[in-house]
Amino acid sequence: MRLNRSLGLKLIGVAAAALMLAACATTPKSTASASGAGTAQAAPSTHPMASAIIPGSEADLVKNVGDRVFFAFNKSSLSPTARATLQRQAAWLKAHPQVTIRIEGNCDERGTQEYNLALGNRRAHAAKAYLVNLGIASSRITTISYGKERPVALGHNEAAWAQNRNAISVVTSASSS
Amino acid sequence: MTFRRPTPWPLGVFLALLAFALFAAAAPAEAALQININRGSLNPMPIAISNFDATTPAMTETGANIASVVRNDLGSSGLFRPIAPAAFVQTPAAMRVTPNFGDWRAINAQALVTGLAEMTPDGRLHVEFRLWDIYSNQQLVGFQYFTTPENWRRIAHLVSDAIYKALTGEEGYFDSRIAYVAETGPYGRRATRIAIMDEDGANNRYLTGDRHLVLTPRFSPNQQEITYLAYINNRPRVYLMNVATGQREVLGDFPGMTFAPRFSPNGNRVIMSMSLQGETNIYTMDLRTRAITRLTDDAAIDTSPCYSPHGNHIVFTSDRGGSPQIYIMNADGSNPHRITFSEGDYETPAWSPKGNWIAFTKIYHGTFYIGVIHPDGSGERLLSESFLDEGPTWAPNGQVIMFWRETPGSGPQGQGTHVRLWSVNLSGYNLRQVVTPTDAEDPDWSSLGSVNTSAGSGG
Numbered sequence: 001m002r003l004n005r006s007l008g009l010k011l012i013g014v015a016a017a018a019l020m021l022a023a024c025a026t027t028p029k030s031t032a033s034a035s036g037a038g039t040a041q042a043a044p045s046t047h048p049m050a051s052a053i054i055p056g057s058e059a060d061l062v063k064n065v066g067d068r069v070f071f072a073f074n075k076s077s078l079s080p081t082a083r084a085t086l087q088r089q090a091a092w093l094k095a096h097p098q099v100t101i102r103i104e105g106n107c108d109e110r111g112t113q114e115y116n117l118a119l120g121n122r123r124a125h126a127a128k129a130y131l132v133n134l135g136i137a138s139s140r141i142t143t144i145s146y147g148k149e150r151p152v153a154l155g156h157n158e159a160a161w162a163q164n165r166n167a168i169s170v171v172t173s174a175s176s177s
Numbered sequence: 178m179t180f181r182r183p184t185p186w187p188l189g190v191f192l193a194l195l196a197f198a199l200f201a202a203a204a205p206a207e208a209a210l211q212i213n214i215n216r217g218s219l220n221p222m223p224i225a226i227s228n229f230d231a232t233t234p235a236m237t238e239t240g241a242n243i244a245s246v247v248r249n250d251l252g253s254s255g256l257f258r259p260i261a262p263a264a265f266v267q268t269p270a271a272m273r274v275t276p277n278f279g280d281w282r283a284i285n286a287q288a289l290v291t292g293l294a295e296m297t298p299d300g301r302l303h304v305e306f307r308l309w310d311i312y313s314n315q316q317l318v319g320f321q322y323f324t325t326p327e328n329w330r331r332i333a334h335l336v337s338d339a340i341y342k343a344l345t346g347e348e349g350y351f352d353s354r355i356a357y358v359a360e361t362g363p364y365g366r367r368a369t370r371i372a373i374m375d376e377d378g379a380n381n382r383y384l385t386g387d388r389h390l391v392l393t394p395r396f397s398p399n400q401q402e403i404t405y406l407a408y409i410n411n412r413p414r415v416y417l418m419n420v421a422t423g424q425r426e427v428l429g430d431f432p433g434m435t436f437a438p439r440f441s442p443n444g445n446r447v448i449m450s451m452s453l454q455g456e457t458n459i460y461t462m463d464l465r466t467r468a469i470t471r472l473t474d475d476a477a478i479d480t481s482p483c484y485s486p487h488g489n490h491i492v493f494t495s496d497r498g499g500s501p502q503i504y505i506m507n508a509d510g511s512n513p514h515r516i517t518f519s520e521g522d523y524e525t526p527a528w529s530p531k532g533n534w535i536a537f538t539k540i541y542h543g544t545f546y547i548g549v550i551h552p553d554g555s556g557e558r559l560l561s562e563s564f565l566d567e568g569p570t571w572a573p574n575g576q577v578i579m580f581w582r583e584t585p586g587s588g589p590q591g592q593g594t595h596v597r598l599w600s601v602n603l604s605g606y607n608l609r610q611v612v613t614p615t616d617a618e619d620p621d622w623s624s625l626g627s628v629n630t631s632a633g634s635g636g
Binding site: 074076102109110111112113114115117118119121122124125126129142144145146149150151154155156160 | 365390408433454455456478480494500522590618619
């Protein structure tokens, strides 16, 4: 059970890395993923599910919807881009009513750990509140904050920090694994 | 002078530690030899610490080990410069009664430490030491201790503390411990463990495995418990752990994430933050009744709470004014008021054990600083500066601050990034890295003395 979940997370990481590689080919730093599962090219051979995207799955959310929104330094307000992403997430959640998600709030390393734990909560809640406003049941969404403990991009520069100020939606319902 | 027994130590089953003052050869010298602690380390006092005298090979080794730990302790304070033993003329045995002060003046020692280590017939370790003023030719202080042989390191730290106190007028801090988060694995995917070690880095051990993300360990005043944040089953909550047994429990049944815990000075309460619906407020829990009291109630972030030494005030971080700043309120939550008004963000306040300073992390124009400010908002001073300095904690005597520093790696994926513990004196001098077996962050400095029931691995 735990092994499966961990594999699932790795797969998500690979998919996220692939998406970011496609999205911003000029900043290879952002391809770093917390999974460390290898390169995007290696993914299909390590797990056959990576190539066949199931509707309502985490991979579907990542590839076809957009699983994360980004924030300005020390801020939790939603930009127009972030709102557009969340609107797509809301439509997708309505299309897949069995899906539940966890929104993970993250911060860059330019604040202290404890303040960032609170700020990550604020970011995750901002994303959740927007989805609930769009008609998604609050009970389908949990939130968590990792503060600055789970950076997606590992460089020590603004390009990396911008990637790390985020709220990432992760599918938690059974259909994701 | 009569036999004087210091404040009783809380004694563990395996740790019977007795200390007695030794008769002075002459009346104690009044401030003949004194270090002004506020003057920093520009002129550390040259001090000769002789190996402790012994009559068996085993005790000779113990006596040398004790002297070595004392040299390291005093040298690390930045206030003393232990003279290399190679320069010593007199042997330990030659000084059994009184040293030949001229021999020590010749190598420019201002103070001299002599001692004795022996086994008692009932198998206990007996250690005594004397601190001498080389210029007035008299004993400043002397103590003797009885304990189990494995505890020689604690004896050495007690000797260091006694010397420090005799020469600075301040309590020492060497018989204390550090709790911290040990980090292993590549940057960005670090595995974390709660660790504790002696103040000088010895006796390092891990209190948790590395399966869960754990953060912010904080000692109870008697060091028997640690409260910390753990992410278990995607529920980040404040936990309480018994250091001796490893037994742990979640503190309270909070609907949201709890974090940033600290004990109250009397150990009866844990104060912490809880985030719910994006708002973060401060709560305190009575550990006996488990009653929870909410102390702040606003839409802002209120976190990093820390009691004043007498428990009647609480300092914390809040961004209710638009940016993170430091506020103080009464212990019941009344009268919150801001104390930091300079440019920049101010976070992680830590009230000094003496009550007269609050240490903080300051972030200004992308640089991190460790600094101190008086509780009334006056006297701000910055003690360190780097790419990322964070999370000050006070030595029990309020004279030294430890924090953690991230040194960024040059690799595009952060390769080469390191996180280590550092300390700096309140004077701003003596910035130095604290030795840890792995990368380390989030230090918490214990109170002085107390029980470490697993103590004894003296090597």
